[in-house]
Amino acid sequence: MTILEATNQTPGAKPAPRLTMIEAINQSLRIEMERDGRVVMIGEDIGKNGGVFRVTDGLQARFGENRVFDAPLAESGIIGTALGMAVYGLRPIAEIQFAGFMYVSFNQLVSQAARMRFRSGGMFTVPMVIRAPYGGGVRTPELHSDSLEGALLQTPGLKVVVPSNPYDAKGLLAAAIEDPDPVVFFENIKLYRSFKQEVPEERYVIPLGKASVVQEGSDISIFTYGAMVSVVLQAAKQVAEEKGASIEVVDLRTTWPLDEETIVNSVTKTGRAIVVHEAPKAGGIGAEISAIINENCLYSLLKPVVRVTGYDTPFPPPQLEDLYLPTPTRVAWAIVATLED
Amino acid sequence: MVAELEIPALDKPYQVLTHEGHLVDEPPTLSSDKLIELHRHMLATRLFSDKIIALQRQGRAGTFGSLTGQEATAVGLSAPLKPQDWLTTSYREAGCFLVRGVSYRDLLYYFKGYPPDSTHTKTNSLPIQIVIATQMLHATGLAMGAKVKGDDAVALGICGDGATSEGDFNESLNFAGVYKAPAILAVTNNGWAISLPRRKQSAAQTLALRGAGFGIPAYLVDGNDVLAVYKVMEQAVARARAGEGPSLIETITYRMGAHTTADDPNRYMPKEDLEYWRQRDPIDRFRKYLFERQLLDEAGERAMLETIEREINEAVDYVEAKTKPTPDLIFDITFEQPTPRMQQQREEMRRELRDKGLL
Numbered sequence: 001m002t003i004l005e006a007t008n009q010t011p012g013a014k015p016a017p018r019l020t021m022i023e024a025i026n027q028s029l030r031i032e033m034e035r036d037g038r039v040v041m042i043g044e045d046i047g048k049n050g051g052v053f054r055v056t057d058g059l060q061a062r063f064g065e066n067r068v069f070d071a072p073l074a075e076s077g078i079i080g081t082a083l084g085m086a087v088y089g090l091r092p093i094a095e096i097q098f099a100g101f102m103y104v105s106f107n108q109l110v111s112q113a114a115r116m117r118f119r120s121g122g123m124f125t126v127p128m129v130i131r132a133p134y135g136g137g138v139r140t141p142e143l144h145s146d147s148l149e150g151a152l153l154q155t156p157g158l159k160v161v162v163p164s165n166p167y168d169a170k171g172l173l174a175a176a177i178e179d180p181d182p183v184v185f186f187e188n189i190k191l192y193r194s195f196k197q198e199v200p201e202e203r204y205v206i207p208l209g210k211a212s213v214v215q216e217g218s219d220i221s222i223f224t225y226g227a228m229v230s231v232v233l234q235a236a237k238q239v240a241e242e243k244g245a246s247i248e249v250v251d252l253r254t255t256w257p258l259d260e261e262t263i264v265n266s267v268t269k270t271g272r273a274i275v276v277h278e279a280p281k282a283g284g285i286g287a288e289i290s291a292i293i294n295e296n297c298l299y300s301l302l303k304p305v306v307r308v309t310g311y312d313t314p315f316p317p318p319q320l321e322d323l324y325l326p327t328p329t330r331v332a333w334a335i336v337a338t339l340e341d
Numbered sequence: 342m343v344a345e346l347e348i349p350a351l352d353k354p355y356q357v358l359t360h361e362g363h364l365v366d367e368p369p370t371l372s373s374d375k376l377i378e379l380h381r382h383m384l385a386t387r388l389f390s391d392k393i394i395a396l397q398r399q400g401r402a403g404t405f406g407s408l409t410g411q412e413a414t415a416v417g418l419s420a421p422l423k424p425q426d427w428l429t430t431s432y433r434e435a436g437c438f439l440v441r442g443v444s445y446r447d448l449l450y451y452f453k454g455y456p457p458d459s460t461h462t463k464t465n466s467l468p469i470q471i472v473i474a475t476q477m478l479h480a481t482g483l484a485m486g487a488k489v490k491g492d493d494a495v496a497l498g499i500c501g502d503g504a505t506s507e508g509d510f511n512e513s514l515n516f517a518g519v520y521k522a523p524a525i526l527a528v529t530n531n532g533w534a535i536s537l538p539r540r541k542q543s544a545a546q547t548l549a550l551r552g553a554g555f556g557i558p559a560y561l562v563d564g565n566d567v568l569a570v571y572k573v574m575e576q577a578v579a580r581a582r583a584g585e586g587p588s589l590i591e592t593i594t595y596r597m598g599a600h601t602t603a604d605d606p607n608r609y610m611p612k613e614d615l616e617y618w619r620q621r622d623p624i625d626r627f628r629k630y631l632f633e634r635q636l637l638d639e640a641g642e643r644a645m646l647e648t649i650e651r652e653i654n655e656a657v658d659y660v661e662a663k664t665k666p667t668p669d670l671i672f673d674i675t676f677e678q679p680t681p682r683m684q685q686q687r688e689e690m691r692r693e694l695r696d697k698g699l700l
Binding site: 040066067069071072074076077080081082083084085086087088089090104107108111112117118119120121122123124125156157159180181209257260261 | 427429455456457458459461462467468472475478479480481482483484485486487488489490496508509512513515516519520671673674675676677680681682
């Protein structure tokens with residue numbers, strides 16, 4: 001994690017408190033609720049319990065039940081009522097307890113929240129955030145680990161954010177909350193408590209739709225996001241040490257809309273590209289990035305684009321999940337193979 | 342006063358006027374102008390509906406779901422609302438939009454196949470909902486928003502009997518009940534969900550029974566009696582404004598036409614049913630009441646019809662002459678700001694528009 005920590009130091013400032021991603025998101029929620037009375041939250045167990053992961057810990061005690069709603073157990077109801085509140089003029093944040101439980105709310109998310117601006121000819125807007133934990137690797141039961149960002153590529157009207165570290169999570173969430181359109185904010189469960197990072201106490205905003213070049217390089221570009229950023233960095237470090245390769249690692253941060261400019265610039269420079277994500281391969285972010293490269297900088301490519309992803313099966317039961325998720329080993333193999341002449 | 346529904350269900354919908362036009366209960370306190378306005382709204386709803394069907398037959402309008410026979414429900418539910426209140430409804434409620442102040446022009450424009458236009462925002466009326474029952478959660482959410490802000494506003498959500506089978510309908514009642522939201526959730530039970538009769542939609546004796554399961558008051562009303570619907574709605578709105586929470590209203594009415602212009606009800610709708618309901622036409626019923634009390638006469642009604650017809654025809658002319666948006670409008674209404682890729686896509690579309698001489 002040293003590389004990530006190094007990139008986000010605030011120059012000249014005294015060291016900021018070190019927070020987990022949960023603490024950083026909780027702080028961001030608190031700051032946004034303090035500065036904007038329109039921000040309200042609705043979700044299952046988010047009140048007294050502070051959410052099953054404690055992301056909303058203490059917020060109902062601080063802001064009251066009129067701003068932090070413990071929702072009845074109904075995901076469609078959560079998104080549908082949040083939409084109504086957003087149209088009314090509030091800035092709701094809906095929490096879906098696990099991304100895998102969002103399927104039941106897809107109608108409200110995709111045909112309603114995503115389309116309200118469009119279907120009303122621009123008259124009514126839905127400035128809301130839908131937060132949901134996602135991702136594998138922590139031995140959760142079925143449907144607690146699914147990654148849905150690929151499915152949300154075909155749902156025009158939504159933005160999708162997937163932070164990879166506490167610092168980004170805080171700033172991206174602030175941007176999501178002040179965005180005039182609905183934003184889905186996926187929080188990786190494994191990253192929630194896996195490491196701490198310096199997070200300034202004051203408010204800051206990281207714009208949506210902008211990728212972050214986590215590590216510059218000239219031989220190959222790797223595009224990834226969420227928990228896979230640290231997996232890629234481990235693999236990159238190993239291959240750099242063994243082969244002396246110069247590897248560029250891009251944290252997409254927003255999976256829709258994608259930062260095409262950064263992707264194309266990077267591949268034009270390096271001529272090689274790999275996409276890594278834990279969601280299934282078919283029709284996913286990797287496929288979209290591969291197509292972006294194809295359309296914009298195919299002739300810069302020295303080797304075919306490679307996707308290292310979850311397999312095209314449902315997310316496996318907990319005892320079988322380790323080799324479903326891309327590992328540093330698989331990523332390193334892909335880097336070595338792509339670097340070969 | 343109107344009785345709250347208790348288990349077992351009231352087997353008789355609440356009435357103020359019998360279908361012969363006789364008073365059987367205290368009518369709502371309304372001025373004669375207001376009573377005549379209710380009648381005018383019902384007439385306008387029927388004429389407008391007939392006009393769109395005629396236009397559709399000539400290829401001048403798109404698919405339309407007529408609400409002929411349901412005018413008393415549409416008008417009775419929406420007339421007690423105030424300007425600051427909200428309306429969410431499905432495609433069969435053009436009457437509600439007209440009462441709220443959405444213009445003939447804007448509704449026609451939409452039914453011709455363009456995005457809804459500006460009077461929707463001015464009247465707090467969400468655009469016509471296509472996916473059954475989803476709008477009921479929006480009504481609950483809007484009502485929650487009003488409560489959070491401490492505003493004196495309520496939200497009315499209207500759906501059909503078929504929608505009560507959807508999860509969202511039940512979730513909207515549940516959330517409204519739990520949060521004591523100032524919402525009125527109304528089921529226009531017109532007997533049919535396309536071809537499926539009401540009795541095959543639910544084994545429950547009435548749909549209003551659902552209220553008890555969610556701990557919210559429910560009313561069963563004769564949906565062809567505009568005074569009864571108005572009175573019940575007025576009471577539900579008063580409850581909501583007073584902070585007493587949501588209500589469920591089931592109005593019993595009948596869809597006297599096809600599901601939409603794309604449907605043929607002869608395949609499934611018994612002819613004798615139609616005849617039975619024709620005898621109970623909501624407009625005929627209220628006309629008898631107004632004529633009997635000499636609040637309106639035949640000449641007065643004829644003048645009213647002529648005015649409405651002229652206004653609708655003017656709206657048709659206006660909309661047909663109106664400058665239409667170019668198709669690249671779609672890139673302006675997806676996000677507040679189009680993404681860089683959408684800007685490229687707009688150029689791609691404009692190239693084709695130029696190529697076809699359309700730009």
